[in-house]
Amino acid sequence: MTLTDPLTHKATLYTLQSGVLPVYMSSLYCHSCNRRYYHNYYVHKQSSLRTYYGGVPNVIQGAQYFFIESALSGLFANGMVFGWDRLSASNWARIYNCALSEIDPHIANNKLAFASVYEGWNLELRNVDVTNGFFLYSLLLEKSERGGILLLPHDEPSQRDRLKPALAERKKAMEGIGQEHWAHACDLCFVIFEDADGNIMKLQSAHCDGDTIGHRCSS
Ligand SMILES: [Zn+2]
Numbered sequence: 765m766t767l768t769d770p771l772t773h774k775a776t777l778y779t780l781q782s783g784v785l786p787v788y789m790s791s792l793y794c795h796s797c798n799r800r801y802y803h804n805y806y807v808h809k810q811s812s813l814r815t816y817y818g819g820v821p822n823v824i825q826g827a828q829y830f831f832i833e834s835a836l837s838g839l840f841a842n843g844m845v846f847g848w849d850r851l852s853a854s855n856w857a858r859i860y861n862c863a864l865s866e867i868d869p870h871i872a873n874n875k876l877a878f879a880s881v882y883e884g885w886n887l888e889l890r891n892v893d894v895t896n897g898f899f900l901y902s903l904l905l906e907k908s909e910r911g912g913i914l915l916l917p918h919d920e921p922s923q924r925d926r927l928k929p930a931l932a933e934r935k936k937a938m939e940g941i942g943q944e945h946w947a948h949a950c951d952l953c954f955v956i957f958e959d960a961d962g963n964i965m966k967l968q969s970a971h972c973d974g975d976t977i978g979h980r981c982s983s
């Protein structure tokens with residue numbers, strides 16, 4: 765049985781090295797297993813569930829008309845970690861559109877004259893795209909690390925609503941002892957020694973920054 769009943773629509777792919785690309789997205793249906801196959805997941809005819817294929821794909825569909833390379837989402841994620849609020853989603857959208865989208869300046873500066881280039885395609889990265897891409901990329905990364913498969917509801921009014929339960933589940937899993945380095949102890953940050961009276965003592969480092977005192981961990 766071959767895949768059939770193609771559904772195709774215009775979409776935009778944001779890449780790290782080739783800039784922004786107008787693309788067509790197609791999904792195909794299988795009458796044998798009654799599933800429609802999309803770029804990153806399939807949906808069974810009688811379910812309202814997106815079952816992702818597993819692993820972290822090179823290109824992630826962050827919303828219906830929006831695709832993003834994992835490498836670009838990785839750059840955004842690192843910017844948010846190391847640049848804090850200065851490299852927020854809205855600032856990343858600005859940086860991408862100004863420096864990485866690679867639309868020829870003579871086209872970008874004369875949108876009216878080159879209207880046909882833009883017709884039907886949104887070629888400007890928006891704040892919400894960065895956020896959608898970042899969250900979905902992070903969820904896929906997390907599932908892949910734990911050897912799981914991401915499941916998301918299919919019929920939701922927005923990507924925000926679709927991601928909500930999976931993000932809440934991930935947050936719950938991080939609470940308490942869920943963090944990767946929760947039980948970390950090494951010779952650099954955790955020392956056990958005997959004091960002059962023969963008592964076993966523990967010396968553990970903590971660091972403080974502008975927000976908190978704690979992080980009893982060297983990694
Ligand atoms: Zn099939």
Ligand SMILES: [Zn+2]
Pocket residue numbers: 948949950951952953954981982983
């Ligand atoms: Zn340590």
